[in-house]
Amino acid sequence: MENFDAIVVGAGPAGCAAAYTMVKAGLNVVVLERGKYAGAKNTWGGALFGSAMSEVFPEFWKEAPVERSVSRHAISFLTKDACLSVDYKDSHSDGSSTPGFIILRAKFDQWMAGKVEKAGAIIATGLEVDDFIREGKAIRGVKVGGEEFPANVVILADGVNSLLAVKAGLRGEFKAQDLKQGVKEVLRLPREVIEDRFNLRGSDGAVMEFVGHCTGGLPGGGFIYTNLDSLSVGIVVQLSALLEKRLKASELLEGFKAHPAIQNLIRGGELLEYSAHLIPVSGVSMMPKLFADGIMITGDAAAMVLGTGLILEGANFAVAAGVAAGNAAIRAREKKDYSSAVLQSYEQALQEIFVLKDLKTFREAPHFLENERIYNAYPQWACDLMSRIFCSNGKPRKHTFEVVRESMKGRFTILQLLSDFMRARRAM
Amino acid sequence: MKVEDKLALNKFEVDREVHIRVDELICDRCEPKHCLYVCPAECYVVRDDHVRFSYEGCLECGSCRFACDCGAITWVNPRGGFGICYQYG
Numbered sequence: 395m396e397n398f399d400a401i402v403v404g405a406g407p408a409g410c411a412a413a414y415t416m417v418k419a420g421l422n423v424v425v426l427e428r429g430k431y432a433g434a435k436n437t438w439g440g441a442l443f444g445s446a447m448s449e450v451f452p453e454f455w456k457e458a459p460v461e462r463s464v465s466r467h468a469i470s471f472l473t474k475d476a477c478l479s480v481d482y483k484d485s486h487s488d489g490s491s492t493p494g495f496i497i498l499r500a501k502f503d504q505w506m507a508g509k510v511e512k513a514g515a516i517i518a519t520g521l522e523v524d525d526f527i528r529e530g531k532a533i534r535g536v537k538v539g540g541e542e543f544p545a546n547v548v549i550l551a552d553g554v555n556s557l558l559a560v561k562a563g564l565r566g567e568f569k570a571q572d573l574k575q576g577v578k579e580v581l582r583l584p585r586e587v588i589e590d591r592f593n594l595r596g597s598d599g600a601v602m603e604f605v606g607h608c609t610g611g612l613p614g615g616g617f618i619y620t621n622l623d624s625l626s627v628g629i630v631v632q633l634s635a636l637l638e639k640r641l642k643a644s645e646l647l648e649g650f651k652a653h654p655a656i657q658n659l660i661r662g663g664e665l666l667e668y669s670a671h672l673i674p675v676s677g678v679s680m681m682p683k684l685f686a687d688g689i690m691i692t693g694d695a696a697a698m699v700l701g702t703g704l705i706l707e708g709a710n711f712a713v714a715a716g717v718a719a720g721n722a723a724i725r726a727r728e729k730k731d732y733s734s735a736v737l738q739s740y741e742q743a744l745q746e747i748f749v750l751k752d753l754k755t756f757r758e759a760p761h762f763l764e765n766e767r768i769y770n771a772y773p774q775w776a777c778d779l780m781s782r783i784f785c786s787n788g789k790p791r792k793h794t795f796e797v798v799r800e801s802m803k804g805r806f807t808i809l810q811l812l813s814d815f816m817r818a819r820r821a822m
Numbered sequence: 823m824k825v826e827d828k829l830a831l832n833k834f835e836v837d838r839e840v841h842i843r844v845d846e847l848i849c850d851r852c853e854p855k856h857c858l859y860v861c862p863a864e865c866y867v868v869r870d871d872h873v874r875f876s877y878e879g880c881l882e883c884g885s886c887r888f889a890c891d892c893g894a895i896t897w898v899n900p901r902g903g904f905g906i907c908y909q910y911g
Contacts (some may be wrong), residue, residue: 430835430907434907434908500911520902522899570888573888633888635858635886644864668881669908
């Protein structure tokens with residue numbers, strides 16, 4: 395069997411970015427994907443932010459299967475009956491900032507893999523890597539079934555459930571408290587209906603996030619993303635909390651869809667697909683060793699996901715980290731040395747760019763976001779406060795400050811609020 | 823809409839080989855039976871007082887790996903090319 399310069403496991407954003415970077419520099423690269431096609435195993439909420447993708451594939455949105463560009467971003471508190479939102483709209487008309495793009499992964503990942511293949515890499519789908527070829531402690535390729543694929547370096551980009559990361563000794567199994575479970579439905583709706591309902595024009599799209607009742611008060615949230623002629627509707631809940639409370643995410647999703655504020659947005663939507671995935675959310679505290687002799691790990695497999703409470707970003711990190719891993723492999727080839735002494739340039743590069751910088755800046759965020767007041771007491775308080783302020787029932791009104799105090803009663807103390815505020819200041 | 827009706831809309835390449843092995847005898851002794859709640863595809867159900875697992879609707883999310891404290895579940899991916907084939911994702 396031919397010896398490859400590099401083998402990439404997984405044809406998602408991290409793997410494709412790594413492979414594309416290496417093949418452009420003349421390396422002999424094969425990407426092994428276990429799905430029938432790239433993207434077959436991938437689902438997400440729905441939007442890609444940041445510039446990492448356009449640095450790899452300039453102006454990718456002009457040819458890639460992108461659903462819509464994000465022009466509206468709303469964050470809402472939900473209680474059983476009410477919804478209080480911050481609704482941000484930006485038409486990006488001056489072109490000064492890059493909008494996010496709403497994307498469906500099955501189509502988009504195939505497009506990415508196609509670009510990588512066209513650039514000269516081999517994309518081999520339907521192949522599940524089950525072990526490594528080892529030479530002492532170093533990894534020298536992979537095994538698929540009985541067949542060996544020797545390579546100078548292996549880049550693991552095989553997602554959150556990477557069994558290979560554990561086999562390679564880069565990390566132990568992730569833990570339930572570090573994972574969120576996402577479940578999602580894609581609902582078909584006519585384009586015009588989506589644009590009318592969500593107040594959108596042309597290719598503009600909306601990202602809507604919800605906190606509170608939709609997760610039964612557990613850490614997590616709900617979301618709606620507008621695709622071109624469908625909606626992605628789902629919820630994300632901390633896995634350990636689901637286990638502890640014995641709740642089903644599928645039932646929480648049904649409850650979310652039935653909420654009065656959501657029901658009208660998704661009315662008439664015809665279910666096309668139901669999907670589920672885990673998300674590693676604890677950032678640096680769960681991150682594995684990123685390299686060893688002959689191997690690097692990137693993307694979700696390495697827990698490169700940033701959750702600050704206001705954003706949850708993974709693909710952007712995966713792409714930037716994939717490029718960094720690719721560059722480290724290129725350097726290793728120049729030096730003809732694939733040991734960790736050279737591959738450590740991968741981690742160094744991540745420290746210099748946003749990937750590790752952001753994850754370190756927000757290292758307190760995952761712990762902060764476990765605070766159940768964020769999902770229970772605060773959404774209820776905020777919505778109750780609105781209801782009291784807007785209430786006109788013929789009785790003499792109270793001063794607004796007094797209404798604020800009254801609405802807090804029994805929910806949380808001023809001390810708790812202050813302490814959460816201070817923690818938020820550090821974490822966010 | 824029931825989860826099984828939702829799954830019926832998904833595209834699967836169902837393998838003849840079962841990828842996740844569940845030792846249902848261990849499940850008999852398990853008290854919490856977290857698998858019944860945590861699997862978004864409801865692949866784990868109780869029938870005739872026993873946990874029964876069916877792999878066909880598995881979305882390969884991996885949640886059940888973290889749910890079982892009893893060591894009843896041996897979790898691997900389906901063979902290459904088999905299992906869930908998301909059309910939208």
